[in-house]
Amino acid sequence: MSTFERYLTIWVGLCIIVGIALGHFLPDLFQAVGAMEVARVNLPVAMLIWLMIIPMLLKIDFAALGQVGRHWRGIGVTLIVNWAVKPFSMALLGWLFIGWLFRPLLPEAQIDSYIAGLIILAAAPCTAMVFVWSNLTKGEPHFTLSQVALNDAIMVVAFAPIVALLLGLSAITVPWDTLILSVVLYIVIPVIVAQVLRRLLMADGSTSRLDALLSRLQPLSLLSLLATLVLLFGFQGEAIIAQPGVIALLAVPILIQVYFNSGIAYLLNRWSGEEHCVAGPSALIGASNFFELAVAAAISLFGFHSGAALATVVGVLIEVPVMLSVVWIVNNTKGWYESAPAVRRNLNHNPSREH
Numbered sequence: 001m002s003t004f005e006r007y008l009t010i011w012v013g014l015c016i017i018v019g020i021a022l023g024h025f026l027p028d029l030f031q032a033v034g035a036m037e038v039a040r041v042n043l044p045v046a047m048l049i050w051l052m053i054i055p056m057l058l059k060i061d062f063a064a065l066g067q068v069g070r071h072w073r074g075i076g077v078t079l080i081v082n083w084a085v086k087p088f089s090m091a092l093l094g095w096l097f098i099g100w101l102f103r104p105l106l107p108e109a110q111i112d113s114y115i116a117g118l119i120i121l122a123a124a125p126c127t128a129m130v131f132v133w134s135n136l137t138k139g140e141p142h143f144t145l146s147q148v149a150l151n152d153a154i155m156v157v158a159f160a161p162i163v164a165l166l167l168g169l170s171a172i173t174v175p176w177d178t179l180i181l182s183v184v185l186y187i188v189i190p191v192i193v194a195q196v197l198r199r200l201l202m203a204d205g206s207t208s209r210l211d212a213l214l215s216r217l218q219p220l221s222l223l224s225l226l227a228t229l230v231l232l233f234g235f236q237g238e239a240i241i242a243q244p245g246v247i248a249l250l251a252v253p254i255l256i257q258v259y260f261n262s263g264i265a266y267l268l269n270r271w272s273g274e275e276h277c278v279a280g281p282s283a284l285i286g287a288s289n290f291f292e293l294a295v296a297a298a299i300s301l302f303g304f305h306s307g308a309a310l311a312t313v314v315g316v317l318i319e320v321p322v323m324l325s326v327v328w329i330v331n332n333t334k335g336w337y338e339s340a341p342a343v344r345r346n347l348n349h350n351p352s353r354e355h
């Protein structure tokens with residue numbers, strides 16, 4: 001690990017401070033950049049996410065995707081946490097903290113809207129950014145891609161019914177343009193670009209050119225992550241300074257939900273005997289959110305200045321620092337994870353899989 005990567009959390013903290021400051025002192029600039037969007041998908045942020053995830057996608061050999069089925073335990077855990085636990089646990093946490101404990105500290109007229117925003121956020125599992133978190137935990141890239149693709153397919157049919165059920169609505173308006181454009185921009189195009197580039201670089205049958213490019217792209221990928229942070233916090237700099245108390249209170253159930261769901265996924269994978277390189281991305285996929293879709297859905301249902309929209313934005317703001325903390329936990333508990341009898345048995349039966 002390079003010195004730059006070792007101190008990534010420090011750079012993240014500095015970027016958060018810089019983003020808030022720039023958003024406050026240069027609001028017109030950030031409003032102009034924030035307006036560069038199609039179907040509420042910000043194009044500058046999309047380009048930065050490309051720079052983040054394409055190096056990870058370059059490592060994926062599509063011919064090996066057929067082997068993902070051997071990680072059936074991790075697949076099952078990821079699906080259960082994402083769709084049977086996460087939205088419902090957030091509904092409970094939203095009611096407990098926003099609807100009860102913090103109620104006297106929040107604007108009464110926005111309480112229900114805040115809870116709705118939290119539920120919408122939890123019902124949209126993360127897509128593109130998962131590649132970054134998985135890479136930082138040395139996660140199995142083929143498993144990560146397969147789970148992202150599976151989540152996208154399920155989201156098309158399950159997002160609206162789950163949100164409608166938990167919000168008590170007869171129907172909701174799904175921002176299909178945002179959903180489809182996000183999947184195309186963040187998954188389809190980068191996968192195609194990465195696979196074409198991979199084939200060109202390996203045309204001679206050697207991986208030397210691919211390895212050389214990856215070594216140069218890795219720092220660029222992390223710099224893009226930091227630049228994305230500056231933009232996201234810059235976009236919301238005014239809101240953070242204007243409503244720091246509300247944002248801090250809304251962050252509490254989101255933080256608990258992240259650690260709760262990632263912890264459940266991690267422990268279930270350990271109990272089932274799944275490999276650590278699968279348990280890491282499984283835990284991270286279960287904890288992070290598809291914030292573009294969540295923000296767009298909240299705005300469509302409740303309006304741009306609603307409590308629901310603000311709640312989803314809080315999810316955006318804490319996504320990177322919180323997920324980095326989960327990455328740290330996963331990386332620093334690998335020895336404990338692999339000491340589980342079920343994991344040891346799995347590795348002993350399949351010694352070639354050991355990492």
